[in-house]
Amino acid sequence: MLMPRIIPCLDVRHGRVVKGIRFEELVDSGDPVTLAQQYAEQGADEIVWLDIVATVEEEELSLNLIAAARDALAIPLTVGGGVRSLEHVEQLLAHGADKVSINSYPLSHPEFIQRIALRWGSQCVVVAIDARREQDHYQVYKNGGRVRTAWELGDWLREAQGQGAGEFLLTSMDRDGTQSGYDLPMLAYARSQVSRPIIASGGAGSAENVLEVLKSGQSAVLLASLLHQGKTTVSALKSYLADEGVSVRWPV
Amino acid sequence: MTKVAVIDYGNGNLGSLLSALKRLPVWAQVWQNPIDVGPVDAIIFPGVGALGSVIHHLEISGLRAILERHVERAHPVMGICLGMQLFFEDGAEGGPGLGWIAGSIPALKGRVLPHIGWNTVSHSQVGNNGTKDPAYYFVHSYRVLPTNPEVIVGVTEYDGEVFPSIVRAPALYGVQFHPELSGATGHLLLSQWLREVL
Numbered sequence: 151m152l153m154p155r156i157i158p159c160l161d162v163r164h165g166r167v168v169k170g171i172r173f174e175e176l177v178d179s180g181d182p183v184t185l186a187q188q189y190a191e192q193g194a195d196e197i198v199w200l201d202i203v204a205t206v207e208e209e210e211l212s213l214n215l216i217a218a219a220r221d222a223l224a225i226p227l228t229v230g231g232g233v234r235s236l237e238h239v240e241q242l243l244a245h246g247a248d249k250v251s252i253n254s255y256p257l258s259h260p261e262f263i264q265r266i267a268l269r270w271g272s273q274c275v276v277v278a279i280d281a282r283r284e285q286d287h288y289q290v291y292k293n294g295g296r297v298r299t300a301w302e303l304g305d306w307l308r309e310a311q312g313q314g315a316g317e318f319l320l321t322s323m324d325r326d327g328t329q330s331g332y333d334l335p336m337l338a339y340a341r342s343q344v345s346r347p348i349i350a351s352g353g354a355g356s357a358e359n360v361l362e363v364l365k366s367g368q369s370a371v372l373l374a375s376l377l378h379q380g381k382t383t384v385s386a387l388k389s390y391l392a393d394e395g396v397s398v399r400w401p402v
Numbered sequence: 403m404t405k406v407a408v409i410d411y412g413n414g415n416l417g418s419l420l421s422a423l424k425r426l427p428v429w430a431q432v433w434q435n436p437i438d439v440g441p442v443d444a445i446i447f448p449g450v451g452a453l454g455s456v457i458h459h460l461e462i463s464g465l466r467a468i469l470e471r472h473v474e475r476a477h478p479v480m481g482i483c484l485g486m487q488l489f490f491e492d493g494a495e496g497g498p499g500l501g502w503i504a505g506s507i508p509a510l511k512g513r514v515l516p517h518i519g520w521n522t523v524s525h526s527q528v529g530n531n532g533t534k535d536p537a538y539y540f541v542h543s544y545r546v547l548p549t550n551p552e553v554i555v556g557v558t559e560y561d562g563e564v565f566p567s568i569v570r571a572p573a574l575y576g577v578q579f580h581p582e583l584s585g586a587t588g589h590l591l592l593s594q595w596l597r598e599v600l
Binding site for chain 2 (some may be wrong): 151154155216220224244266270274344347355370399402
């Protein structure tokens with residue numbers, strides 16, 4: 151039986167984990183390799199690592215940290231942040247990423263998804279999407295939520311699937327960092343549009359929120375501030391889910 | 403120390419497998435071209451990418467003939483994911499496999515594909531601690547359909563479909579999941595396989 155995935159997300163800047171509210175107000179939350187290892191030991195099913203690198207020095211630091219995380223982890227590692235070339239994808243994979251998450255660049259260059267999929271396989275491409283509700287629909291944003299795109303969520307999901315996306319990481323900008331629960335209507339809408347796995351992201355404020363989204367039929371959740379702020383641990387969360395009758399990988 | 407060859411198709415995404423092997427008492431040697439080939443105790447055949455391009459690389463590099471000699475001599479080979487699928491004859495897409503075990507490679511029927519995540523393996527002889535079905539990490543859209551069901555060692559269910567997740571045809575050992583990404587359970591499976599075949 152397939153078990154739901156509990157996926158801690160590390161937002162890394164200058165070699166440190168940070169977390170903001172609605173993509174702003176970044177707060178330092180620790181060393182990414184140590185945190186990734188802790189989460190894995192507690193029963194995390196995968197790790198997502200997002201790092202936007204601005205300079206050559208940062209790039210080297212970032213790749214070295216990814217390689218260190220790879221050696222410390224025996225679970226899947228997805229790495230992303232500002233990826234816009236096949237060379238960058240190649241470097242991330244060579245340093246131990248199992249999958250690469252792409253977000254802004256493919257919105258204006260959808261064929262980039264296909265180029266990665268053709269070379270390394272669809273399973274390697276996670277298309278991350280930031281979207282928010284606008285009147286009667288969901289609109290896709292890019293560049294960390296700062297720039298509105300012309301894409302409606304369903305249109306972009308179907309286009310990305312057609313190009314070879316293996317998986318989606320869907321963040322609700324309305325819920326991200328608010329800890330008020332996952333955006334169930336947006337997730338249900340996304341599920342109706344594509345047949346690829348979707349990782350639900352944005353809004354987890356309690357174990358109850360996680361239970362709720364899994365009971366609504368979603369099979370993978372991303373967690374950040376809930377864990378980084380020490381409100382709960384992956385093990386406490388999994389033991390709660392197991393008590394509530396959800397079949398999770400627990401104890402690991 | 404035990405020497406294990408890891409087949410590389412030239413895509414450079416062997417990181418997690420090489421990291422997993424570092425945690426075992428083995429010396430891993432990457433084979434990308436015949437020039438890399440040396441004496442080893444076992445071969446690991448990972449599988450990432452598309453069936454057709456992997457077969458193409460094996461042919462162009464000359465590794466296919468080398469692998470076939472090892473298989474003929476019944477040297478232990480572990481196929482992981484696509485590597486295991488390549489043991490079989492006919493792929494649903496991308497043409498034929500290596501044809502070492504009779505059977506085909508049809509697409510999974512699940513409504514959401516790829517089948518991604520941790521799933522349990524039943525009736526497994528290797529990697530089972532005897533208390534409950536172990537869970538491993540899967541990522542795939544195709545499955546194997548062996549002609550002879552006796553090669554099936556373990557099975558897994560996804561969206562109502564039951565498919566072989568571990569196969570064994572004496573020296574060939576194939577797993578549909580990724581032991582290198584399956585935490586302590588995966589580590590146990592790799593170490594038990596190495597102990598059994600050496």
